Amino acid sequence: MEHGEGTQAKAEKSCSVCVVDAVTAAILMLIGALVMYDAHRVGSAWSPEVGPQAGYFPFYIGLLIFVCSVVTFYQSTFSKNRDRSVFVDWSQFKRVLQVLVPSIVYAVGVSTLGIYVSSTLFIGGFMLLLGKYRILPTLLVSVGVSAVMFWMFEVQFLIPLPKGPLEAWLGY
């Protein structure tokens, strides 16, 4: 889903609602088909011993996703009054990516640097680059939030969050 949209936005600077609608419906059709396929694999019939098999219920779920998405796909591609307005223009989508991409990097950071260090970097980077803040307020907020988090989770509630090399070095 993510990929299809990104490339479209780049190709024509914007894409209309009905195109995204059709792409989403197509993906949902695929998901519906996948669900039906897997339900069929585990058994979607009635068996005399266990009654409805494991795939009995999911099969119809998949079928409904598929059928509904076919209708949506049809409406978004062939209907006369389909919505041709812009889904998202490039400058808007750029702003969305400005959050989305750092969030993905942040998730990578959590597994390598631990959650406290990467949260500090994430908040700090966001404030410096997008908020155009000076170093001092940036440091105060980013380190402050992580410190409060550390105090709350590790000290108060004793819930361990993912930690990295820095915390190990500090003895946690």
Added chain:
Amino acid sequence: MEEIAALFHGFAVVLSPENFMLMLLGVVLGVIIGVLPGLGGANGIAILLPLTFSMDPTSAIIMLSCIYWGALFGGAITSILFNIPGEPWSVATTFDGYPLAQQGRAGEALTAAFTSSFFGAFVAVVIITFLAPLVADFALEFGPPEFFSVYLLTFCSFVAMGKGSPFKIIASMMLGFALAAVGIDTVTGQLRLTFGITELLKGFDFLVAVIGLFGIGEILLTMEEGLEFRAAAQGKINLKVVLETWAKLPRYWITAIRGSLIGCWLGITPGGATPASFMSYGVAKRMSKDGDKFGTGQIEGIVAPETAAHAAGTSALLPMISLGIPGSPTAAVLLGGLLIWGLQPGPLLFVEKADFVWGLIAAMYLGNIAGLIVVLTCVPLFAAILRIPFAVIAPVIIVICAVGAYTVANAQVDIWYMIAFGFIGYVFKKLEYPLAPLVLAIVLGDRAEDSFRQSMLVAQGDLTVLWSNWLVGSITTLALVMLFWPLISKGLKRIRSGRIDTLQEQRPVE
């Protein structure tokens, strides 16, 4: 009147100094959650839920339900002062609230909004007090077919009450069911929909889905719209304004009662707070003698949607505690909490954990009063939170969401799921796929499936078991009417060719 006695017992359980502090803390947190973009009632509670695992269940539910009230109140603040609905159900409040704020009557508008919210919630709690035990009593007789028909009614109601394409509503709902089915089948122990991927074995936790869909999705949407908040007015409230507004409010009693009843009806059948607020606004506009002045800053135009939204938000808890079927995503999160604390929501809860249930109901009364006092006194503080620039708020909220998603199951993969759900939430919201049925389907998926399979087993695969007696038959039939309501209403419109409801156009998809 054994309910009254039980209720007073509940007050005794709740009224300890410690619980009272939790109540205030909950309301304040709730209002902050309601005011901030990207944090709403559902995902705010989802994030805080893991922190309450170590608490006593009664104290925990008191705090969480107060967060819920706080979040309901918070939506009105942003609607009136900033013309930004903090929550979908406060969209209708902007119609008259914002014009009032522009005329410099923000204090009046806020007081009216809070008082009507309080009134709506109060009516709903009274209804819960007397109706929930009855429903639970009634439901003790339920077998699997009855439960399945109630699930069916719950989900079909979304099609009838929802806005937009019924196919999208069903697709979104079924996607939720499919996500719920991922993992080990509880009956046969077979692996389903995992495609050999080990990470999928544990399935998708709905709390992670809620945090992603509502939290990250909302942040992405806010980002797209740009970062500016335009403050319209100062949110000053003083005692004089409050008393003056209170003196005016009794004149709108019919609107308030009508709004509360609409709200209760749509909250119990899961229509949700958003349609309720719009329906109440629309009805008030049609019935009021000042109807044509609506939208220019009428107090009555605030009373109508606010009473309905709060009545709906509160009464959504009725089916949750009496049947174990939540009426809204937030109620679903609370239900998730009950399950984690080892409490099985449903009719037996009233019998087995009477202390807990009546404590919860008593907390609803007290939490509302606490909420009203907190919001009336602290508006300037909450309005100040909104002036914190988005470049600071956005990353902090994402970090909070990530921590919340991680602590659900101490799994890092959940942070990835959260981001993925966030993107899905963003696209779905823009394409008008509703998110509430998706979330409820993830929560209820397994139990709906279990009751379906049990009914099928009993009946040897005969679907007519859903019409085997008058009770299950009428619920199933009602469910089917709801399912085909878009078609039926189209037919009715063609016969009557009545007025076009312009308000429907402005209503957001929930």
